[in-house]
Amino acid sequence: MSKEGYEKTREEILKERAEVLSRAGRNLSDVLDRLKTLDLSINRKIDSVHITAQSESGCHGKDIYHEIIEINEEITLYNTTREQARLKYYYLIVTREAMGLRRHQWIEEIYRIPPRKKALTGFDG
Numbered sequence: 001m002s003k004e005g006y007e008k009t010r011e012e013i014l015k016e017r018a019e020v021l022s023r024a025g026r027n028l029s030d031v032l033d034r035l036k037t038l039d040l041s042i043n044r045k046i047d048s049v050h051i052t053a054q055s056e057s058g059c060h061g062k063d064i065y066h067e068i069i070e071i072n073e074e075i076t077l078y079n080t081t082r083e084q085a086r087l088k089y090y091y092l093i094v095t096r097e098a099m100g101l102r103r104h105q106w107i108e109e110i111y112r113i114p115p116r117k118k119a120l121t122g123f124d125g
Contacts, residue, residue, distance in 0.1 A: 017099055024095045028088040028111050035085060035114060038078040042117065045071050072119045079116050086113055 049067045089111055093104055 020095060021092075021099070024088070024092040025111075028085065028092050031081060031085040031088050032111065032113075034081050035078065038074060038081060039114070039117075042071060042074050042078060045074070046120075068120050075117045075119050082113065082116060089113060 045067065049064055049071070052067075053064060092107065092111070096102075096104065096107070
């Protein structure tokens with residue numbers, strides 16, 4: 001193989017490696033974005049139930065109960081999505097390791113996986 005052919009092949013390999021790492025990072029980032037969206041939605045709904053429960057006119061306990069059920073369904077979706085994020089994070093680390101990249105501290109800082117959420121068992125207002 002000529003030197004020119006070797007350099008071209010080497011360049012193609014480096015580009016492919018960069019694309020693989022970029023794709024793995026993007027996949028993880030997309031799942032983390034979905035988590036943020038779910039987290040905002042859950043928090044808005046919790047705040048809404050909190051305000052309703054504290055208002056004078058209030059809301060029947062039955063209505064709050066249904067809201068809590070909806071919130072818990074969204075929390076379940078959040079936790080499932082979180083597990084997907086953990087798996088995508090694992091794939092990113094394995095890909096980096098396979099490419100000889102051994103230091104992952106900045107990856108841990110950039111792609112921080114939030115903790116699981118606990119289902120609501122009632123509302124304390």
